[in-house]
Amino acid sequence: MLEQNFIGMLRGESAPWSRRRTTSYLIRRTVLYVFAIGGACIYALPLFLMIGTSLKAPMELYVRPYQWFPATPQWQNYVQAWTAFPFTRYLFNTLYVTIMSLTGAVISCSFAAYAFSRIRFPARKIFFALVLAAMMLPRDALFIPTYIIWWRLGAVGTYIPLWAPGWLGRGLSRIFLLRQFFRTIPVELEDSAKMDGCSAFQRFWSIIVPLSKPAIGVVMIFEFISNWNSFVSPLIYLKDPQMYTLNVGLNMFRDAFMEQFASMPNMHQFMAIATIIIMPVIIIFIFLQRYFVEGIQLSGINR
């Protein structure tokens, strides 16, 4: 920095970083701020509209000019919509699936990541190459053969196809993320434990896990959100309406009450349910956003 400044001074020109107060600098900053803030508002707008609409009275849906936020928020929309369908039951179903899957994902992904980062065994390179290759494969397109497999195993109609993939380490980006994190932990810690005769599992459990709480937290957050948002699997695998998750329930709610495609009546109630469903995710995001960014930067993927 200093010598660059010096060279600039020698050449008789002001370096860009010393041009703090010039007019062009101020104009550029202002334009940047306008675009940054304007864009951010546009990005937040759809969610704001959704929440605003969820509080409108039915007649206010048609008011022109557009009403951003109702004069008197109709909080009873939430109660009405929530009780019109067994959403409470769906909520517990969703929580059950999410927690089962999340527990499994933490265990399976951290195990695999530990094996790939710290244990020397001949198949390690091949296994990890398979992980990386599979990350590039279009696995979501295979939901039909996956369905056939679960059907063969007699698991269609149960919750097993929804949480078992978590236990089976399907979240490859999570494995990758944890592996990257485990590699930052000094090996010496484990070497000394190895001298004392700790087995690989003991080393993992008493050294790696306590030191990796932030990374495991990131995995839990991502896993929670992906399960909370998942729609296609519960739609395919759940046959009994009593077992539906929130997303499938909301879809059924639409089929039951929305006469035509995307028509306006009842829109306030749909928005109310939709708001309730995304609220936990938004709250988690607001409080734990630092982990999201770190997680993406570590693994490159947010799914």
Added chain:
Amino acid sequence: MKNPRVKVSRLRLTGKTAFTEKLYTFFLGRDRLNRTDALWGYAFSAFWLGGFLLLTVGPFVVSLVMSFYRWPGYGPARFIGIHNYEWIFTKDRLFRQALSVTARFVFTAVPVRILVAFVVAWILSHKLAGVTVLRSMYYLPSVVTGVAVAFMWMYIFEAQNGPMNMLIRALGAKQSVGWLASPRWILPSFIIMETWTLGSSMIIILAGLKGVDRTLYESAHIDGAKGYHRLFHITLPMISPSLFYVFVIGFISAFQMLTMPLVIFGTGYQDVGGPMNRGLFYSLYLYNRAFQAGRMGYACALAWILFVIIVSITAVNFYFIGRKVYYEG
């Protein structure tokens, strides 16, 4: 007197022992002291390995095999040879429609999203006050997905009184636009939706931009480089790994997009994929064939074709664009 020669205790392996030893070496490595550890390696990988076989390799094999059968989802399957493929490539007009809809979407939405993500990341790479809050506001839409968000878009794009129509009327448009209900506007609507979720691409590009060595800009400035020179000769080459990554991943996931079209067009419309099937995304067609038309074998053939397409495009990306990526060091 026997010669008290000390026997060299060299382990001589014969027969069964030699075989086991070879097996051990193959699976657990040469280092005998670490064999317990190596065994643990397999134990730790077991969950993932089971999943890999059951949920990655399994579906590939199953879909390949099933694509030669006719199976309605119950009862016995009937072997019909390459009939499914033959039908797909010669008679199935919906297949062509699905392919063209998906291709048009992928090749517009992904570049648009990455371009916008780059602009946003570039703006946010400056030292602005409250940049963390701004970054969160851009990233938030990528966290919320699923049915709720599909509903939100259905409301926003509502054909008569939706906010989007109110907006374009306020801007001076004479008529309201049908958006998701009109064949012409489905693709633009989906591009808008896709661009809304640019969060993770933006974060990855932003990390790339932050990683560019500042001194490069300073020396370029001293050498008299203009703004666009800096963009094309420093910024873009330096962040090309990030760009390439979001490009490849973006293609792969956009080809498989299912939740949005399924919620929006899945029910309540007489065509499978929305008005005039203009929203017939490939995965939606897969879903329709398998679970609504009851043609599992046919859907497996379609899935296999999609798989081949995506893998080829990924390979082409790596071959033609990947070689232009500049990796530092």
